[in-house]
Every structure is written in C-alpha cells, then in structure tokens.
Amino acid sequence: MPFVTIEWFEGRSDAQKAEVARGVTDVLAEVGKMPADQVWIRFVDVPKADWAIGGEIQGPPD
Amino acid sequence: MPFVTIEWFEGRSDAQKAEVARGVTDVLAEVGKMPADQVWIRFVDVPKADWAIGGEIQGPPD
Amino acid sequence: MPFVTIEWFEGRSDAQKAEVARGVTDVLAEVGKMPADQVWIRFVDVPKADWAIGGEIQGPPD
Amino acid sequence: MPFVTIEWFEGRSDAQKAEVARGVTDVLAEVGKMPADQVWIRFVDVPKADWAIGGEIQGPPD
Amino acid sequence: MPFVTIEWFEGRSDAQKAEVARGVTDVLAEVGKMPADQVWIRFVDVPKADWAIGGEIQGPPD
Amino acid sequence: MPFVTIEWFEGRSDAQKAEVARGVTDVLAEVGKMPADQVWIRFVDVPKADWAIGGEIQGPPD
Structure with a gap:
C-alpha cells in the first residue's frame, strides 16, 4: 500500500505521467512515512465522451 | 462531489450516455439537494470478455 | 451489469438513498434498455475530512 | 454481490481470464457461502505504461 | 500488481477473509503466472443499507 | 477532473492528509497543466484486517 488511482482526461503524454508518478x-x-516502493499508481485515461459534469458529456467521441 | 462511476457493457451509443448523464x-x-454542476459521472465501457457472472465470461473477445 | 458507484459526502438519509436508487x-x-434487476448500485458515504478539492480538505474530522 | 475488480497488467489470454473467473x-x-451466480467479476487490463511502482512507470507505451 | 478489490456485504468473519485472500x-x-507476493487484495465490507439491486436497498441501516 | 483515489492503511492523521492533498x-x-480547483482527491482509510498481500491479511481486526 498505498494504491493510488488517477482518473483524468486522456491526452497527457508519457513524460507527464512519469513526472506525476514521481511527484505523487x-x-x-515523505508525508506518509512509507517506503516509495510500496506506492502503486494507476493512471486511467478517460475519453471526454465518457465524462459528464453537470449532466453534460465533456467532449465528442474519439 | 458526488463522483458517480457507471461500469456497464460496451455498446451503448453516445446519445444513450448523454441521456443517462442528464437523468442521473x-x-x-433533486433528491440529494446538491448543485448539478457538482455531479461528475464517468462511464466505463467494459467488453463482455472482461466481465464474468457466476464464473462465466459473458462474451467473446472483441 | 451495470455496476454503479456513488461516492458522495456522508449525511444523506436512508430515504434519500432509496429515492436515488430508484431514480438511477x-x-x-429505460435509456440503457436493460432489466432493472441487473442494476447494482453501491453508495459510498465519504467523510468531508477524507475529500479534498483544490488541495483543501473539505471538512473537519467527524 | 459481491463485485470483484481485478486490475492487472494487460497480456493475459482469454483462457487465463476464464480460468481465473472460475477459480475466484x-x-x-464456497468460503463466503453465497450463490455463484451472485459473483460478478470485472477484469481491467492495464498497460504497463499506466502503472507506476516506486515512482517508476512499469513499461513503455504500447 | 495485480490489485484485487472485493466489494461484498459486511458480515463475513476475519477467518473467511483470510481464507478468501489465500484462495484468490x-x-x-497459478493461472496468471505471477509471484504471490505481488497480489494485493482489498476487502470492502458494504452495509446492506448502501447496496441496491433493481432499485431496492438491500437492508435496513445498521 | 481529475479524480484521485488514495487507498492506504488507516492511521494517518488529518494533518498528514491535508499535506498529501496539497502536495498531490x-x-x-503543475505537471498536468490543469486548474487546482479541478482536482478532487478521496482518501480511503483501510483497516489492515481488510488488506492482504501475498495471501496474508496484514493486521488483526480493529
């Protein structure tokens, strides 16, 4: 542990994911006082067509 | 908040997702007494090949 | 299927949950053309102390 | 219920998923004393490029 | 990896969880050809009052 | 978006959660080029009795 899930709009680059993974x-x-190698992170790239805010789908299909 | 995740079989149209997003x-x-723009919904289209019920995979690979 | 997860702030009543469950x-x-008894919904009541927006925890501990 | 989610690296075959679904x-x-047909399982095939351990992304993009 | 989440009705004993954890x-x-110590499992005990099937909450509040 | 879920062992203080929320x-x-107020984070404090690694439950019941 811990297991971190990051659900966001698709479109970030692999370089951005790598930097986020290191930063998180x-x-x-540091704050949680746990060994870094116990931190698992999963990125979930979500199409805007699959995300709604206020009842409105956020983008057209891919 | 809230964050709503809808995991279902792939195959629904974008029009169906839009209608579900509005309805949900x-x-x-209305019932939860919260501003609509605070409602986030994520659709997860799951292939039947990745869903099992009673130990049986529900469909062939795509 | 489908499996619906509703993560929101704790504090809604059982009557509200029942009404949301029926409505969703x-x-x-209706829209997804699926039997109602195939719809599973799970409510997750989250303390405000466990939810952050914009880097700010949304409430004091219980 | 129950709803079981299995997040793992993509690459397992459909035969492996079928066998895991039956076994789980x-x-x-048996242990939980519940009807098998009440067990739903969802497999989530995750690209190694979307999984980090110890701050390191586990594989190149597909 | 993998990360397994088991959402079920609360009420199973610690002995049952231990047996399920070993079995899964x-x-x-064995089937996935992965080291056992790479398998993480999280149990989520859900009150019946937080689970709906077919629009019906499955139990009274605790 | 994004929606971040952090599942970890219970026991961290509110001060630690606040600091993790700000840091994440x-x-x-910064890296994802998104407004901070669009970042939602949910902490999930998991009892060790509900977490297994390598088939072994990680702690006694509370």
Whole structure:
C-alpha cells in the first residue's frame, strides 16, 4: 500500500505521467512515512465522451 | 462531489450516455439537494470478455 | 451489469438513498434498455475530512 | 454481490481470464457461502505504461 | 500488481477473509503466472443499507 | 477532473492528509497543466484486517 488511482482526461503524454508518478510518490513517501516502493499508481485515461459534469458529456467521441 | 462511476457493457451509443448523464444528474441534484454542476459521472465501457457472472465470461473477445 | 458507484459526502438519509436508487435504476433501465434487476448500485458515504478539492480538505474530522 | 475488480497488467489470454473467473468464483461461493451466480467479476487490463511502482512507470507505451 | 478489490456485504468473519485472500491469491499466482507476493487484495465490507439491486436497498441501516 | 483515489492503511492523521492533498494537487496542477480547483482527491482509510498481500491479511481486526 498505498494504491493510488488517477482518473483524468486522456491526452497527457508519457513524460507527464512519469513526472506525476514521481511527484505523487515523493509526496506519499515523505508525508506518509512509507517506503516509495510500496506506492502503486494507476493512471486511467478517460475519453471526454465518457465524462459528464453537470449532466453534460465533456467532449465528442474519439 | 458526488463522483458517480457507471461500469456497464460496451455498446451503448453516445446519445444513450448523454441521456443517462442528464437523468442521473437530475436525480442526484433533486433528491440529494446538491448543485448539478457538482455531479461528475464517468462511464466505463467494459467488453463482455472482461466481465464474468457466476464464473462465466459473458462474451467473446472483441 | 451495470455496476454503479456513488461516492458522495456522508449525511444523506436512508430515504434519500432509496429515492436515488430508484431514480438511477429507472434511468438506466429505460435509456440503457436493460432489466432493472441487473442494476447494482453501491453508495459510498465519504467523510468531508477524507475529500479534498483544490488541495483543501473539505471538512473537519467527524 | 459481491463485485470483484481485478486490475492487472494487460497480456493475459482469454483462457487465463476464464480460468481465473472460475477459480475466484469458486473460492467466494464456497468460503463466503453465497450463490455463484451472485459473483460478478470485472477484469481491467492495464498497460504497463499506466502503472507506476516506486515512482517508476512499469513499461513503455504500447 | 495485480490489485484485487472485493466489494461484498459486511458480515463475513476475519477467518473467511483470510481464507478468501489465500484462495484468490493462489488462483492468480497459478493461472496468471505471477509471484504471490505481488497480489494485493482489498476487502470492502458494504452495509446492506448502501447496496441496491433493481432499485431496492438491500437492508435496513445498521 | 481529475479524480484521485488514495487507498492506504488507516492511521494517518488529518494533518498528514491535508499535506498529501496539497502536495498531490500541486503536482497534478503543475505537471498536468490543469486548474487546482479541478482536482478532487478521496482518501480511503483501510483497516489492515481488510488488506492482504501475498495471501496474508496484514493486521488483526480493529
């Protein structure tokens, strides 16, 4: 543990994911006092066509 | 908040998702007494090949 | 299927949950053309102390 | 109920999923004393590029 | 990986959870060809008052 | 969006959650180029009795 799930709009690059993974892991390891290698992160790239806010789908199909 | 996740078999149209998004948001805003724009919904289209009921995968691979 | 997860702030009554469950199930059954008894819904009552928006925890501990 | 979610690296075959679905359902039905047909399982095939351990993305993009 | 989430009605004993954890891990390790110590399982005990099937809440509040 | 779920062992203080919330939000806003107020984070405090690694429950019941 911990297991972190990041659900966001698709479109971020692999470089951005790598940087987020490092940053989030650092925060958890430092503040949570846990070994970094115990931090698992899963990115979920969500099409805007599958995300609604206020009842409105956020984008056209891919 | 709230965050609503709808996991279902893939195959619904974008029009169906839009209608479900509106309907579910209306229900939550009205019954839950919350602003509609605070309702986030995520649709997860699941292939039948990735869903099992009673130990049986529900469909062939795509 | 489908499996619906509703994560929201704790504090809604059982009557509100019952009404939301009926309303959401109706929407899914009608729009999604699926039998109502195939709709599973799980409510997740989240303390405000466990929810952050914009980096700010939304409430004091219970 | 229950609803079981299995998040793992993509790459397992349909035959493996079928065997896991049967095995996990058997365990739950037997130990949990519940009808097998009440066990729903969803497989989530995650690209290694979307999974980080210890701050390191586990694989190149597909 | 993998990360397994088991959402079910509260009420199972710790002995049942332990047995399910061992059984599910065995299945995944054997069929999925992965080291057992890479299998993480999280149990989520859900009150029946928070679970609806067919629009009906499955039990009274605790 | 995004919606971040952090599942970890219970026991962290509210001060630690607040600091993690700020740190994770900063990382996402900066690297992901998104407004901080669009970042929602949910903490899930999991009893060790509900978490298994390698088939072994990680702690006694509360």
